[in-house]
Amino acid sequence: MPSSTVENYLKRIFLEQQAEPTGDIVSMKNLAGAMGVTAGTATSMAKSLADSKLVAYEPYGGVKLTARGRTVALRVLRRHRLIECLLVEALGLDWSEVHDEAEKLEHAISDKLLDRIDEFLGFPSVDPHGDPIPTAGGEIRHSALTALTEVEQGAEVRIARVLDQDEQFLRFVDRHMLRPGTRARVLVQDHAAEAVTVQSGKLPAVTMGRTAAAKIMVELIKG
Amino acid sequence: MPSSTVENYLKRIFLEQQAEPTGDIVSMKNLAGAMGVTAGTATSMAKSLADSKLVAYEPYGGVKLTARGRTVALRVLRRHRLIECLLVEALGLDWSEVHDEAEKLEHAISDKLLDRIDEFLGFPSVDPHGDPIPTAGGEIRHSALTALTEVEQGAEVRIARVLDQDEQFLRFVDRHMLRPGTRARVLVQDHAAEAVTVQSGKLPAVTMGRTAAAKIMVELIKG
DNA sequence: TATCATATTTTGACATATCAAAATTTCTGG
DNA sequence: CCAGAAATTTTGATATGTCAAAATATGATA
Numbered sequence: 426m427p428s429s430t431v432e433n434y435l436k437r438i439f440l441e442q443q444a445e446p447t448g449d450i451v452s453m454k455n456l457a458g459a460m461g462v463t464a465g466t467a468t469s470m471a472k473s474l475a476d477s478k479l480v481a482y483e484p485y486g487g488v489k490l491t492a493r494g495r496t497v498a499l500r501v502l503r504r505h506r507l508i509e510c511l512l513v514e515a516l517g518l519d520w521s522e523v524h525d526e527a528e529k530l531e532h533a534i535s536d537k538l539l540d541r542i543d544e545f546l547g548f549p550s551v552d553p554h555g556d557p558i559p560t561a562g563g564e565i566r567h568s569a570l571t572a573l574t575e576v577e578q579g580a581e582v583r584i585a586r587v588l589d590q591d592e593q594f595l596r597f598v599d600r601h602m603l604r605p606g607t608r609a610r611v612l613v614q615d616h617a618a619e620a621v622t623v624q625s626g627k628l629p630a631v632t633m634g635r636t637a638a639a640k641i642m643v644e645l646i647k648g
Numbered sequence: 649m650p651s652s653t654v655e656n657y658l659k660r661i662f663l664e665q666q667a668e669p670t671g672d673i674v675s676m677k678n679l680a681g682a683m684g685v686t687a688g689t690a691t692s693m694a695k696s697l698a699d700s701k702l703v704a705y706e707p708y709g710g711v712k713l714t715a716r717g718r719t720v721a722l723r724v725l726r727r728h729r730l731i732e733c734l735l736v737e738a739l740g741l742d743w744s745e746v747h748d749e750a751e752k753l754e755h756a757i758s759d760k761l762l763d764r765i766d767e768f769l770g771f772p773s774v775d776p777h778g779d780p781i782p783t784a785g786g787e788i789r790h791s792a793l794t795a796l797t798e799v800e801q802g803a804e805v806r807i808a809r810v811l812d813q814d815e816q817f818l819r820f821v822d823r824h825m826l827r828p829g830t831r832a833r834v835l836v837q838d839h840a841a842e843a844v845t846v847q848s849g850k851l852p853a854v855t856m857g858r859t860a861a862a863k864i865m866v867e868l869i870k871g
Numbered sequence: 872t873a874t875c876a877t878a879t880t881t882t883g884a885c886a887t888a889t890c891a892a893a894a895t896t897t898c899t900g901g
Numbered sequence: 902c903c904a905g906a907a908a909t910t911t912t913g914a915t916a917t918g919t920c921a922a923a924a925t926a927t928g929a930t931a
Contacts, residue, residue: 685888689889689890693888
């Protein structure tokens, strides 16, 4: 049984591997940053994870999940995301405030209870942020998603995923009805200004910078 | 912020204090037994809790909660019992299987979420086992105590207090599992015979005279 | 290529929580 | 009151997870 610290490292490594398209090796600096610990701590944990065959660790290189490590990471993510669903669906919490709760609860819940929750929720495939929920078997399903910066002007899209858990940002997304599942239209792609203008529901259009737009992943509906 | 280990010790001490009617001081042996650790570990933890002013510790004497320690213990108990309610009410788990889940979740839940759960459940006053749920303020609502002679036939009660320190009597109480904290059912109230028949756990029912029954104070759970 | 900034690793320390076993204190029966 | 039993405390060790700071390696650039 991995400790919750180990679970957190593995989860972070998984997420960092996904976030880093330069290659799926995570540096000690990034790992330490993501975990909020010093670089020395990250190094010693990397070694200890490698001893447990949960990561491959190359001195001065970095760290990468093994198959076993990946399985553990996905199990933690499954817990996290199902808990987020539960808090939103059953208890009516706002999707912007469930992340921190789930961060703690994900280490304290049994497989049995998790299965109950899954059943109770009707076996959802994405969490309230649109992030895919890994299966009990430890697999993850991806649909082809595009960043909001990449779609053509005039396109109709469905918001699929928001790649940032920051509460400020989630509130912004909320305010403009850009939650996962909602439809939106891309009115302007201004490459010169590095800005994207989108419009959702009956709200007025909103213009955001490309760094923000890059964090909003969508599925193309038309255009 | 007390660690979850500290929370567990305080909770145990509280429960042991209630269970021990000889006086509310808990010995290292009992504490170690209840926590599943060695006596040496219990001693060193007792000292450390005393340093934090959460318990009063007398070497070779034992340990007793301070007001602060009691407040922490009751907060943990509140979490535990509300979580048990949630698992039974909302997720349909059986009341016999929720204890272990709650044991872990009670340390991983925020006050905010707990309040939501409380509200969602309609502010229950007892958990699925009939144990009272402490208030957010850290007090325990003691329902008014009733003598065993006063309750209706068929009622479910929890033994709360035994108003006699006589060894003979306490042994009798013990033998029939009528210690404070245990649940029992009043099978017969025979006013003509001045006798009460009660039954606890898996033991056969026992009939006692009204003078004896008058010394056993109970809380009404149902009926 | 020599140097310097940056990243990484090592080292020594600390806090928490635990155990086993030795030492000590308290209790109890004769 | 005293000896042995039982409970308690002490001691020394271990595992986990962390930091600060020193030592070392890597990589970019002049």
